[in-house]
Amino acid sequence: MFDLEAAIKQWLKLFRKHKAFNHGSIREMELHLRDHIDDLIASGHSEKESFDLAVKAFGEIPKVATEAYQNIKPASSNMAFGLVRNYLKIGIRSISRKPFFTFLNTFGLAIGMAGGLLIALFIHDELIFDKMFADADRIYRINIDNQTSGEFSAHASAPGPMAGVLVQDCPQVELVTRFREVGSTLMRSSDSTLNVKEKYVVGADSAFFEMFGLGLLEGDSRTALKNPNTIVITKTVAKKHFGLKSAYGQRLVLDNKQTYMVTGVMDDLPQNSFLRNHGVFISLSSYQDENTTAWNTWYFPTFVKIKPNTHVADLQAFLDNVKERYLIPWAMTFVPGLTIESSRASAKETGDFMRFNTTALPDIHLHSVNREGEFSPNSTIQNVYIMAFIGFFLILLAAVNFMNLSTAQSLTRAKEVGIRKTLGSNRFGLIRQFLTESALISFLSLCLAILMVGIAIPFFNELSGKIISIPFTNPLFWIVLIAATFALGIFSGSYPAFFLSRFIPAQVLKGSLGEIRGGNIRNLLVIFQFGISVFLIVCTLVVFQQVNFIRNKELGFQKDQILIIDDIYAAGNQRESFKEEVKKIGQVQSVSLSSFLPTPSDRTGTTYFSESAFENGDFRSEKAVIIERWKIDQDYAATLDLKIVAGRDFSSEFRADSSSILINESAAAMLGVTPEKALGMRLTSDFHRSDKENMEYHTIIGVIKNFHFESLRNSIDGLTLMIGNNPNKMIVKLSGGDFKSAIVNIEETWRTIAPGQPFSYYFMDESFNDTYKAELQLGSIFITFTMLSIFIACLGLFGLSAFNAEKKTKEIGIKKVLGASIVHISYQLSFNFLKLVGISILISLPLSWYVMDKWLEDFTYHVQISGWVFVAAAFVAIAISILTVSYQSIKAAIMSPVNSLRSE
Numbered sequence: 001m002f003d004l005e006a007a008i009k010q011w012l013k014l015f016r017k018h019k020a021f022n023h024g025s026i027r028e029m030e031l032h033l034r035d036h037i038d039d040l041i042a043s044g045h046s047e048k049e050s051f052d053l054a055v056k057a058f059g060e061i062p063k064v065a066t067e068a069y070q071n072i073k074p075a076s077s078n079m080a081f082g083l084v085r086n087y088l089k090i091g092i093r094s095i096s097r098k099p100f101f102t103f104l105n106t107f108g109l110a111i112g113m114a115g116g117l118l119i120a121l122f123i124h125d126e127l128i129f130d131k132m133f134a135d136a137d138r139i140y141r142i143n144i145d146n147q148t149s150g151e152f153s154a155h156a157s158a159p160g161p162m163a164g165v166l167v168q169d170c171p172q173v174e175l176v177t178r179f180r181e182v183g184s185t186l187m188r189s190s191d192s193t194l195n196v197k198e199k200y201v202v203g204a205d206s207a208f209f210e211m212f213g214l215g216l217l218e219g220d221s222r223t224a225l226k227n228p229n230t231i232v233i234t235k236t237v238a239k240k241h242f243g244l245k246s247a248y249g250q251r252l253v254l255d256n257k258q259t260y261m262v263t264g265v266m267d268d269l270p271q272n273s274f275l276r277n278h279g280v281f282i283s284l285s286s287y288q289d290e291n292t293t294a295w296n297t298w299y300f301p302t303f304v305k306i307k308p309n310t311h312v313a314d315l316q317a318f319l320d321n322v323k324e325r326y327l328i329p330w331a332m333t334f335v336p337g338l339t340i341e342s343s344r345a346s347a348k349e350t351g352d353f354m355r356f357n358t359t360a361l362p363d364i365h366l367h368s369v370n371r372e373g374e375f376s377p378n379s380t381i382q383n384v385y386i387m388a389f390i391g392f393f394l395i396l397l398a399a400v401n402f403m404n405l406s407t408a409q410s411l412t413r414a415k416e417v418g419i420r421k422t423l424g425s426n427r428f429g430l431i432r433q434f435l436t437e438s439a440l441i442s443f444l445s446l447c448l449a450i451l452m453v454g455i456a457i458p459f460f461n462e463l464s465g466k467i468i469s470i471p472f473t474n475p476l477f478w479i480v481l482i483a484a485t486f487a488l489g490i491f492s493g494s495y496p497a498f499f500l501s502r503f504i505p506a507q508v509l510k511g512s513l514g515e516i517r518g519g520n521i522r523n524l525l526v527i528f529q530f531g532i533s534v535f536l537i538v539c540t541l542v543v544f545q546q547v548n549f550i551r552n553k554e555l556g557f558q559k560d561q562i563l564i565i566d567d568i569y570a571a572g573n574q575r576e577s578f579k580e581e582v583k584k585i586g587q588v589q590s591v592s593l594s595s596f597l598p599t600p601s602d603r604t605g606t607t608y609f610s611e612s613a614f615e616n617g618d619f620r621s622e623k624a625v626i627i628e629r630w631k632i633d634q635d636y637a638a639t640l641d642l643k644i645v646a647g648r649d650f651s652s653e654f655r656a657d658s659s660s661i662l663i664n665e666s667a668a669a670m671l672g673v674t675p676e677k678a679l680g681m682r683l684t685s686d687f688h689r690s691d692k693e694n695m696e697y698h699t700i701i702g703v704i705k706n707f708h709f710e711s712l713r714n715s716i717d718g719l720t721l722m723i724g725n726n727p728n729k730m731i732v733k734l735s736g737g738d739f740k741s742a743i744v745n746i747e748e749t750w751r752t753i754a755p756g757q758p759f760s761y762y763f764m765d766e767s768f769n770d771t772y773k774a775e776l777q778l779g780s781i782f783i784t785f786t787m788l789s790i791f792i793a794c795l796g797l798f799g800l801s802a803f804n805a806e807k808k809t810k811e812i813g814i815k816k817v818l819g820a821s822i823v824h825i826s827y828q829l830s831f832n833f834l835k836l837v838g839i840s841i842l843i844s845l846p847l848s849w850y851v852m853d854k855w856l857e858d859f860t861y862h863v864q865i866s867g868w869v870f871v872a873a874a875f876v877a878i879a880i881s882i883l884t885v886s887y888q889s890i891k892a893a894i895m896s897p898v899n900s901l902r903s904e
Helices: 004-019 023-042 047-057 079-097 097-128 162-169 206-214 235-241 312-320 322-332 338-352 361-367 382-410 410-422 429-465 475-501 505-510 518-554 568-583 655-659 665-671 739-753 763-771 773-808 808-817 823-856 869-892 896-900
Strands: 137-148 153-155 172-189 196-204 230-234 252-256 259-268 282-284 304-306 352-361 562-566 588-593 604-611 626-633 644-647 662-664 682-684 698-705 719-723 729-734 762-763
Touching: 004 023, 004 047, 004 763, 023 047, 047 662, 097 361, 097 382, 097 429, 137 312, 137 361, 137 382, 137 626, 137 662, 153 626, 162 172, 162 304, 162 322, 172 206, 172 235, 196 235, 230 235, 235 259, 252 282, 252 505, 304 312, 312 322, 322 338, 322 352, 361 382, 382 475, 382 518, 429 475, 429 773, 518 823, 518 869, 562 739, 562 763, 568 588, 568 729, 568 739, 655 662, 655 698, 662 773, 665 719, 665 823, 698 719, 719 729, 729 739, 739 773, 762 763, 763 773, 773 869, 823 869
Parallel strands: 196 282, 230 259, 626 719, 662 698
Antiparallel strands: 137 153, 137 304, 137 352, 172 196, 172 252, 172 304, 230 282, 252 259, 562 729, 562 762, 588 729, 604 626, 604 682, 644 698, 662 719, 682 698
C-alpha cells in the first residue's frame, strides 16, 4: 500500500537537501504541494498518481526511497465524497493558518447570526398570534369607528344587539360569540374569607368554546356558560383558589356579593393569544343587559365565524347597512323627527359617521392599534418591520465583515492561487474551495451563535416582554437554520471566492497586484457597515428622546407622589370612613374616590344632547356629541391638581352639584362654544325616554384645562366629570418624604376597616410608564442591537486596520528611518479609515432623519428631531472608529524599524 504521508515527508527532505531552501520556503512549498495533491485526488487520481503528478510539476524530482511507494491506496470510487472531503481538508488547513482573522470572521458572523436568530424568534412569535385557534382564518372581530363633532374614536367592541342580527339576517355567518367587559374582581371560594384579586375577568356566552375550538379539562364546553351564575376558570386560577382539589362544582364568591358555580376548568390560554391574560369567564346570562336591544351599548366585544368559501367582503357589505337597517329605526322610537334621510343629510353636513368594520382574528395583535376595549395590549406591524430591518442588517453587517476581511487577506493568498493555477487548478475548482471555507466558517459561527442565544435568551425575554425559547425539538427549525446558514456562508464567501479566483498567475507570482486588490470594494463595504451603525444610533437617540419627552411633558395633572389604592369597594359602605381616616395621616395632603384615572382605568362614553337640540319641539339629532363620562367626588380635581379655566369646581356647599358637571376644553369645542359661554349650558343623556319633558339635565358649572388622559399618540378628547357613587379606587396625594411609612399607616387603617380583604396599591407614575411600555421596550431593543452592530463594524475595522498595518510594515520602517514621527505615521494609517466613516455619516444621517420623522408621525404629541442627535451620532461613530483604528496604527508606528525592514 502506498503511504502518501511518508512519501511527502521523504520528498520534502530530499528536496530541501537538493535545493538548499530555507525553512520558511520549504513550509510554503509543502502547503502548495499538499493543496495540489488534494486537488488531483478530488479530480479522481489515485494518491500515488496525484503525488507523482504534483512533484513532477515542481521540476526536478529527487529520487524517493522505494519503500515510500509500497502502501498505494486505490482512488475512492465515490467521487463526490472524495471531492467534499478534500475541500473540507483544505478548508480546515487554510482557516487554521490565520487564527486571528479566522477568529474575527467567526466571532463577527456568530454575533450577527445570534442577533438575527433572536429577532427571528421574536418575529415568529409576533406573526403566529391567535393562529392556534381552530378556523382562525374565518374568525373576525366587529369594530366601531365613530366620529362625532369632529372627534374620532375607535372601539374593539360592538353594540349588544349586533350578535343577534348577524345570526338572524347575515347568511355568510356560521357562528357568533359575544364577550362583556368586566375588568378585575375580588374572588374567593365560598368557604374562605380571604379575597384574591383576579385582574382579567370577562363575561362570555355559551358559544365561546365552539368559536375558538377550545375544550375543557373538566365540564361540558357546550353548556358550561349557558346558565346564569356559572363560571369557567383556567387551571392556574383553579389551583390558586382550590389547591389540589378539583374546582369543578365548587362555588366562588365575586366582590363579596354574588356566588357562582364552577362549571368548567380549562387549560391556560396561550401566551401569544389575545386572551393570554384572562383566567376567569363568567356566563353572559349572569348580566341583566345580556339581551339588551339598545344600540348604544358599545361594550360587547363580538366575534363572528363566516362560512367556508365565503368572503369577508360580503360580511362587510352587510355591516355597511346595519346603521340604517337597525340602529336608526331603534333610535327613531325615542327621537322625534329622526329619519334615515335626516340622518344622511346630517352626516353629509357635519362629516360625522359611525361605521362597523372587521378585523381578522390573526390580525388583532399587529393591525389593531389604539382601539378602546382591547383584551390585551397589542403591538404594531411597524415594530415587526423595524425588528426585521435590524435583524436583516445585523446579519448583512456580519456577512460584509466577512467579505471585507477575506478580500483584505487576498495578498497573503495571492501566491497560493497563482501556484495552484500554474499547477493546473481551474477557476471553478478554486471558487468551490473558497466557498467551502466560507461555509465551514458559517457552520462554526452557527455553533457559537446557538450558544450565545442560549445564554442571552432570558435577558432578551425580559427586554422584549416575551416568553420565547429555542425550538430544539422542531425539525423545521433545524432545516431552516441549516439552510440559512449554508446560504449565508455562500453569500458571505461569494465575493472573496470570485475575487481570489480571478488572480492571474503571471501577475501574482511577479508581485504585481495593483489592479486586483479590491480596495474600492472594501471601502464601499466599510461605508455600508458604519452607515447602518450610524443609522441605528440616530434611531435609538430619537426613540429615547421621544420617551423622555413623554415622561417629562406637562400632562395637565399631577402624577408624581400620587398613590392609587385599588378595590376599595371591598370596604362596602365604609369607603367614606376609610377616606376620612386616611386624610388624618400626616403625609397625606388630599384624598379622592373614583374609578376613573388619567392613566389606564375604566372608560365609558356617553351620548349627550344640549338643551338647544330641542328647539320648537323638534329634535335636532346632529347636535349629539359622544363624550367620555367620569364619576368622581368633590376632591378629585384638587387631588390631581386639575386647573379650572372657567367657572368653579365641585363643592359640598352646593347641594345642586349632584346634578352638575364639569367639562374639559375639548368638550366645549365639541359643543361649539368657548369655555366661558359653556357655563350654564345644560346637557342630557336621558334623551331615550318618551316623556321628553321629564328628561334629566346636567348643568355645566366649570371648564377644566385639557389634560392628557389617553396616550400621547392620540389627541385629547372631550370629557365630562360628574359626582358619582360606587368608586373602586382611592387617589391619595402624598407630601415628600418617606412614602413607606405612609403606606404602612394606610394599610393598617385598611386592615381595621376591611379585615380579610386584599390591600393593593401602586403609584400613578408607574401606571403612566406602563402606558408607554412598548416605546420603552423598543428603545431598549434598539440600543442593544445598535451596540451589536457597532461591535461587528468595529471587528471588521480592527481586522482591516491590522491587515493594513501589516501590509505597510516595510514602508513604515523606511519612513521611521527617514525621520517620520509616531504621530505622523499613526495619522497616515488612520486617515483613510476615518474618511470612510465620515462618508458613511453623510449618507446615513438624512436617511435616519426621514425614517424617524415618519415614526414620530404616529404620535399626536412628539418631539422635533434635534440637531444634537445627528451631532451625537456622528461623534460616537468617529470616536469608536478612532479607538478601533488607533490601536493598530500606534502599534505599527512604534515598532522598531529594524524589525520592520527585516520582516520582508
